[in-house]
Amino acid sequence: MTVLAEISGNVNTIGYGLAAVGPAIGVALIFVAYINSSARQPESAGYNRTWLVLGFALVEALALFGLVLAFAVN
Template sequence: MLSMILAAVAPLAALGAAIGAGIAAVGAGIGIGNIGSSAMEAIARQPESAGDIRSNMIVIAALIEGVALFAVIVSALALFL
């Protein structure tokens, strides 16, 4: 009986994992876009601090990518476990 229930739920798990990975990718794209636009605006206002702004932007973008990768891995684990 349990195997029948798990067989019926498997397609929904795949759909949930795909939606979760998609939401993580879209969220990361939006976050990095916002960071990029804010950094370009800040550099336009204060060109002398472009190096500091750029380095901070890269660190924050890497953190966002790490969170998105973590979310995709969790979605993949939910699919296979």
């Protein structure tokens, strides 16, 4: 029997790919909330931008933890 296709690699990369979906949705929700709040009250956009950057950094930190753990656990 001949092998037509072979999947090689580590299961950790598949796990990280699935784990990256959560932070991606989180970043999208953060930016949607910022756009909605800026559209409703444009004068508070500067104040809300601080929370936007903080929320974005925290959610992206979760994605980076997942990336590190995907390579560290082996």
